Amino acid sequence: MTIANVGTRGPRPAIFLDKDGTLIDDVPYNVDPARVCLTRGAREGVTALQAAGYALVVVTNQSGVARGLFGGEALLIVRARIEALLGRRLDGFYWCPHYPAGVVREYAIACGCRKPQPGLLTRAAGELGLDLARSWMVGDILSDVEAGCRAGCRTALLGQPPDPLSLAPQYMPTLVAGDLAEAARRILGATGKSGERSALDDPRPAPRA
Template sequence: MSGKKAVFLDKDGTLIRDVPYNADPSKVELLHGVASGLRQLSNKGYLFFIVTNQAGVAKGYFKEEALTAVEHKLQLLLHQSGIALSGFYYCPHHPQGVVAAYAKACHCRKPMPGMLFDAATRHGLSLAQSWMVGDILDDIEAGNRAGCRTVLVDGTASERVQISGGYRRPSYIADNFKEAANLIVKNT
């Protein structure tokens, strides 16, 4: 198989504390075990790409430009932990948005796999060798639709009870990010 392998990462609730519609970089903090898990995966040759829905733009809660500061803060935190982020992809759309330019259905909003396809094309990634890690089933569906293996990080077991068949069934379920990284290493 040609192409590089990657781990696609949901942002809120997976890598950082979930603060709804957050565009304030001062509230961005890595969850416990994320840095060590990412270092473990980096040592196995994985590249990292954030893929995140940011409906707050479409809903008028913050401007799209505000995401730049959030991305920079996340890049800084990861860099301080010895981790390089290869890409930051976000979807600012939502069908029920109030900002006309962003109020639409699209191919990039998870559970659709558009952000993963875009990253794979731009960076020469092999989706079959890649993983999607997220804390909700929309993340899992996007990864499965793209042809990746998937890990649901569900420490509260709230998403597990909603798992159905098809694209919404994760390859693996972990209680935290460190466990997710261990599963990826073990099953690579």
């Protein structure tokens, strides 16, 4: 499912943001705007990244739709709440409503858009005219990182560095940060603070010491 702003120009680099646990606090299956709160550093990080010219695109698994807990219209309200808290518009808001064990038949399927599949990112790139090779996927779990790597993006993992044995080497994050503010500082440092290619601008994960 897709919500994208009209008139977005490309090709632009993007910051693909996971929603729950990355941009807002992780409250399972929450669509109550009163309970939507930004994570630490989210507003600061998003502000810096947008000012540097990155498109801001949320990509999120929302199996609650397939489970019959809420409909897509509830996510429109969540998007509006997030934008109000950030004080800025998002360039896109994409979600996967699918879950094979769901109770809503049309969504109870295996798909190519549920992370770690890259479908949400590649669809957003096509619709919004985004340059995946200059883009970043930022999330708090390894499926976010894998989705970004599969789409050809660099990746930032929020939280603790992963165990090198927990995933294939090609899906290791490019960088690990404590929160979105730190991730933004490191992303901007790696790209000359403009989103343009630099000597460090390689979509492949950086080697880890």
